[in-house]
Amino acid sequence: MVNSSKAQARIDHVIFGASKEMRDLLLSYEEIGFKVSPYDQTMRHQPGLRTGFLYFSPKGAGDYIEFLTVEDRGAFTLAQAKGEEKYTEQPCAQGVGIRVKNADAVHTALVAQGTAVKPVWSKRPEDKGEDTPNLWSFVELEKPLSGLGSFYVQYLQGKVADQVEIQTGANGIFAVAGLLYDSDDLDAVTTNLIADFPRDLVRREGSDIWLGCHRIFATSFKRFCSNSPKASFFQNPDLNFYGVHLYTQSLETTAAALKGKWKPHVVLDDRILLLPTEHEGLLAVVTQYPVTQWQNERVNTKDWLF
Numbered sequence: 001m002v003n004s005s006k007a008q009a010r011i012d013h014v015i016f017g018a019s020k021e022m023r024d025l026l027l028s029y030e031e032i033g034f035k036v037s038p039y040d041q042t043m044r045h046q047p048g049l050r051t052g053f054l055y056f057s058p059k060g061a062g063d064y065i066e067f068l069t070v071e072d073r074g075a076f077t078l079a080q081a082k083g084e085e086k087y088t089e090q091p092c093a094q095g096v097g098i099r100v101k102n103a104d105a106v107h108t109a110l111v112a113q114g115t116a117v118k119p120v121w122s123k124r125p126e127d128k129g130e131d132t133p134n135l136w137s138f139v140e141l142e143k144p145l146s147g148l149g150s151f152y153v154q155y156l157q158g159k160v161a162d163q164v165e166i167q168t169g170a171n172g173i174f175a176v177a178g179l180l181y182d183s184d185d186l187d188a189v190t191t192n193l194i195a196d197f198p199r200d201l202v203r204r205e206g207s208d209i210w211l212g213c214h215r216i217f218a219t220s221f222k223r224f225c226s227n228s229p230k231a232s233f234f235q236n237p238d239l240n241f242y243g244v245h246l247y248t249q250s251l252e253t254t255a256a257a258l259k260g261k262w263k264p265h266v267v268l269d270d271r272i273l274l275l276p277t278e279h280e281g282l283l284a285v286v287t288q289y290p291v292t293q294w295q296n297e298r299v300n301t302k303d304w305l306f
Contacts, residue, residue: 009106009201010212011063011176012099012153013053014244017090018067018280022052025067025280029054033171033257044126047079048072049087056175056246057291058299059165063176065244067280068094091281092236093243095149096179098197103137103154109198116142122156133157145195147240148179164299166291171257172248173286175294178215180224180243180285182235189218192240213298217245217285224273224283228266231275233283243283248272251288 018025026036037053045051045068054065070076070089087094100106103120110117118141122134139152168174183189190209193202193216201212209216221242225233235242248254254272258265264275274284 009098009100009152009198011179011214012097013064013066014096014176014179015066015068015087015094015149016281017088017092017094018069019089019091020069020279022050022067022069022071025069026052028262028280032261032263033169033254034173035167035169044071046075046126048075055167056173057165057167057294059167061164062167065176065282066097067282088236090234090236091276091278092234093149093239093241093281093283094236095151095239096241098150098152100139100152100154103139103152106152106198107139110139110141113199115196118142141196146192146197147182148193148196149236149239149241150196164295166295168249168291169257172250172253173246174249174291175247175289175298176214177245177247177287177289178217179211179241180245180283181209181216181218182221182240182242183218184220184223186218189216189240215245227268227273228264228275231264232278233276234281243285246274246284246286247289247294248286249288249291251286254286 022042023039026039030036035055037055042050042052048071049068050071052067056062056064068087107117107120117139120137120139122137124132124134133156135155135157137154137156141151144150166174181189186204186207186209190202190204193209193211197211203210209218221235225231251272255267264277266273266275270287272286274282274286276283
């Protein structure tokens with residue numbers, strides 16, 4: 001059985017839906033200080049989707065947020081009518097990709113503990129020809145119970161950078177710290193996560209729940225929404241996960257980048273809440289954390305998976 005310690009997996013990317021055209025969406029996020037992918041680095045995604053990204057530390061090997069927009073309405077509608085498409089275009093959370101070192105070993109571990117999984121499969125970018133080697137291998141769950149909409153991904157062509165570079169946006173935000181989970185019941189959250197992940201990847205420490213090196217915040221969606229009763233929220237009915245926890249070097253810097261701009265937000269004493277709009281679903285809690293401490297805890301140890 002695979003050694004599924006926290007060095008074996010981490011959150012790779014968190015997916016949110018959007019209805020805004022991708023080029024405009026990325027420019028909007030660049031306006032409020034995020035590191036965004038150039039439009040020529042966005043990708044086609046079946047069926048009829050386009051994906052664009054917000055990048056975090058470390059540069060070239062960090063977590064990222066992926067937005068999905070519909071580019072080919074006919075292909076997307078047909079796939080949904082056939083029940084083949086799990087993503088929606090609603091402004092809400094869509095799923096989580098978990099990065100692993102060895103997809104085959106994770107598949108074996110999950111089968112051994114009784115988790116129903118599909119066969120491992122691999123692919124290349126959809127705009128590349130058949131002479132391009134596969135870049136990723138995937139493990140998908142038959143009936144995910146955790147409510148994260150999660151899947152596992154192994155990068156087949158990745159390499160470790162010679163020097164780790166911290167990547168900070170103009171808004172001070174530099175890393176994904178964890179996920180927001182729609183429950184106030186810590187025991188139930190832990191039980192659900194263990195159903196979908198190798199068991200020693202999930203750990204409970206008092207009131208803290210960890211998935212590898214990322215924290216899972218158990219706080220109900222209703223309680224989160226009460227912080228801004230005038231905002232319009234859409235929750236994905238198929239997921240328990242609804243948002244992300246982000247680290248910033250400075251809450252003051254983040255607040256200044258957001259002030260007077262398009263993204264709805266609430267500034268509190270110890271955090272900033274980023275709220276979704278009718279066109280994009282990113283919902284987040286932003287807290288201040290020292291970059292050097294994060295780097296020592298995550299990237300400078302064996303716990304970070306490049």
